[in-house]
Amino acid sequence: MPSPHTHGHDVGERLFVHRHSVIHRLPAEVKTVAMVAFIFTVIMTPPNQFWAFALYALILVGVAVLARIPARVILPRMLVEVPFVLFALLMPFFGTGPTVEVLGLTLSQAGLLAGWGILVKGTLGVVSSILLAATTPARDLLMGLERLKVPELLVQIANFMLRYIHVVSDEMHRMKLARESRGFTATGIRSWPIIAQSGGALFIRSYERGERVHLAMLSRGYTGRLPQLATVTTTAGDWFTAMSLPVVGLLIALTALWIGR
Amino acid sequence: MTPSLRISGLAFAYPDGYQALFGVNLEIAKGERVALLGPNGAGKTTLVLHLNGLLAGGVGSVEVAGLAVEKQNFPEIRRRVGVVFQDPDDQLFMPTVRDDVAFGPANMGLTGADLATRVDEALEQVAMSEYGDRPPHHLSFGQRRRVAVATVLAMHPEILVLDEPSSNLDPASRRELADILRDLDITLFMVTHDLPYALELCPRSVVLSEGVVVADGPTRNILLNDELMRANRLELPYGFDPRNVPA
Numbered sequence: 001m002p003s004p005h006t007h008g009h010d011v012g013e014r015l016f017v018h019r020h021s022v023i024h025r026l027p028a029e030v031k032t033v034a035m036v037a038f039i040f041t042v043i044m045t046p047p048n049q050f051w052a053f054a055l056y057a058l059i060l061v062g063v064a065v066l067a068r069i070p071a072r073v074i075l076p077r078m079l080v081e082v083p084f085v086l087f088a089l090l091m092p093f094f095g096t097g098p099t100v101e102v103l104g105l106t107l108s109q110a111g112l113l114a115g116w117g118i119l120v121k122g123t124l125g126v127v128s129s130i131l132l133a134a135t136t137p138a139r140d141l142l143m144g145l146e147r148l149k150v151p152e153l154l155v156q157i158a159n160f161m162l163r164y165i166h167v168v169s170d171e172m173h174r175m176k177l178a179r180e181s182r183g184f185t186a187t188g189i190r191s192w193p194i195i196a197q198s199g200g201a202l203f204i205r206s207y208e209r210g211e212r213v214h215l216a217m218l219s220r221g222y223t224g225r226l227p228q229l230a231t232v233t234t235t236a237g238d239w240f241t242a243m244s245l246p247v248v249g250l251l252i253a254l255t256a257l258w259i260g261r
Numbered sequence: 262m263t264p265s266l267r268i269s270g271l272a273f274a275y276p277d278g279y280q281a282l283f284g285v286n287l288e289i290a291k292g293e294r295v296a297l298l299g300p301n302g303a304g305k306t307t308l309v310l311h312l313n314g315l316l317a318g319g320v321g322s323v324e325v326a327g328l329a330v331e332k333q334n335f336p337e338i339r340r341r342v343g344v345v346f347q348d349p350d351d352q353l354f355m356p357t358v359r360d361d362v363a364f365g366p367a368n369m370g371l372t373g374a375d376l377a378t379r380v381d382e383a384l385e386q387v388a389m390s391e392y393g394d395r396p397p398h399h400l401s402f403g404q405r406r407r408v409a410v411a412t413v414l415a416m417h418p419e420i421l422v423l424d425e426p427s428s429n430l431d432p433a434s435r436r437e438l439a440d441i442l443r444d445l446d447i448t449l450f451m452v453t454h455d456l457p458y459a460l461e462l463c464p465r466s467v468v469l470s471e472g473v474v475v476a477d478g479p480t481r482n483i484l485l486n487d488e489l490m491r492a493n494r495l496e497l498p499y500g501f502d503p504r505n506v507p508a
Contacts (some may be wrong), residue, residue: 139356159356166398167350212351215315219344220365220412221336227367229360229376 015077015133022241023067023135027234028144030242035132037246039125041253047117049256053124059248060127069134074127081126084118091115138162143230156226160213168206175202263327265291265420265448266312272472273307273319281307282319283472289420291326294449296459296480299469300494305452308469312422312450313342326419340369343413347424349405350397358384358400358408359393365416383415384408387441403434407441420448427455456484456497460506468493481508 023031045052064074095111136144139162146155175198184194214222266289274280281304289295299305310316311323314330323330325341346352355361359380366379384390387407397405406426413421426442427435435458442449442462453459459466459480466483468476470493476483483489484503490496497503 142356160354163354163356163397164350209351212346212348213354215310216344216346216352217354217364218315219313219339219342219346220416221339221368222364223336223368226355227364229363229367231373 015130016137017069017073017134019068019135021067021135023063023131026135026238026242027232028136028140029147030144030234030238031132031136032141032144032148034242034245035128037243038249039128041246041249042121042124045121045253045256046260047113047120049260052252052256053120055252056124056249059245060124060131063131063245067131067135069131073134074130077130078123078126081122084122088115088118088122091118140230143232146228147232152225159226164206164209167209168202171205172198172202262291264288265293265326266450267322267324268308268311269322271308271311271319271321271323273311273316281472282311284321285469285472285474287467287474287477289448289450291419291448292446293465294463295451296463296466297450297452297469298454298456298459298466298483298493298495303469303493304472305469306424309344309422309424309452312420313339313344336369340365340416341419342422343416343418343420344422345406345409345413345424345426347428349402349409352409352412353397353405356396357393358389358395358397361397361408362393362411362415365412369416379415379417383411386414386445387411388437401434403430403437406430406434406438410438410441414445414447418447420450421445423449423451423453425453425455426451427453427458456495457501457506460484460503468495481506 042053042056045056064071091114092107092111093105095108095114098109099106100109100112101107133141139159142155142158142162145158146152179194179198184191186195266287268285268287271282271285272280273282285304285308297305297308307316311319312325312330314323314332314335317330317332325338328334328337328341330338353361355364362380362383363376366376371379380393381390384393387410389404389407389411392400392404392408397408400408410421410423410426423442426438430438435455439458439461442451449463451459451463463480465478466476466480467474468483468489475493476486476489481503484497
């Protein structure tokens, strides 16, 4: 059990918000499955059943309250969604079929509904993943994926990314300092080749580091598998608690489908 | 008694034709501490990579506590030979210190309480017990070097091989590491350019030059042999005189 106050605040760990809550205590793989299942129930809900989405949102607010994750943590993180929102906002202008007039603009009804669907489902999905990341340390998340039988190679790659992102970004920073110490300033398109060359050099250095890391791994008996180090016991109670989320979601989705049939 | 390490007639050329080793002979008794000295390009790293079979395919043989370094023995050889590489960021690749120290023994098949004991012991040997749950990038360079030593100590090796253990350390970290290494009850083979460090830790030194052993004897004698030192681009730091160091 990691001591509570040694968690880092950098790339690998900065999404995690340290709290003691039911949600934090659940094993990572249980939470992951529950979240993915919940997102599926949201996706299968017809966009015209507005009440259903209000309920979903309410459920997520409930999870956030249980996990003691404040809105000021969640809202800024929702910015990752912005590019998709822009796409959703364009839909009403390009839809076909019956149209409506809104403030002098002719909008497609089908497009409007489709845009709304993308926006609301996307937002609920993003908030779910924010909650998962805020309540589960990145390392546990990866070990959870391993226990869920996600291909081991993918999990290993993600593990190494988490470990080496600092090493590589430090190296990148040192190269930037070295460039600037010799009078280089990034000014428009003419400095691009220099930056591209630095990128290439960084790639080669990282590749060589990869080889050295591999030697170090072989030296300690690596045979292609990372040892399973944490023993996590998942109880039926954990699954019951976590799966209540998608089960309620499923009930809402089925009701919405039945009403909208 | 079987020596910890026996190298006979080891020669090796890289696939591009560059020959790095030309018949190296070396024997290290159990519990001995030996420094490997030599200029850049002498073949020191190449030699180290042969000790646990990361490089092979030349002529000659390497034996660790009587066991030949050959493919069918690799799992046991890699347990017996603990190599600490120069850059701790290469050595520490797991998300936390504890996971990293557990990597070797877990590959050997240890689990549960046995594994936890191994990890605790190894971290204690390098005075890093409090840092088990930290990610490696939150440690100072000296602390990372010490954890790197712990990662191989946890495998209970026959011989500890260190590549430039004092490089990039500040003087206090360098001394702390020396204190730790001196207290270990283990055969030690240390590649270094840091001659005072060799004198401090290793009673015996071996000089490798152009792929052959050109000298092998008490460290003090080697450092005092001006002719040998000059011929092999070895130099003592300014003002350092081995005669002033108590034996």
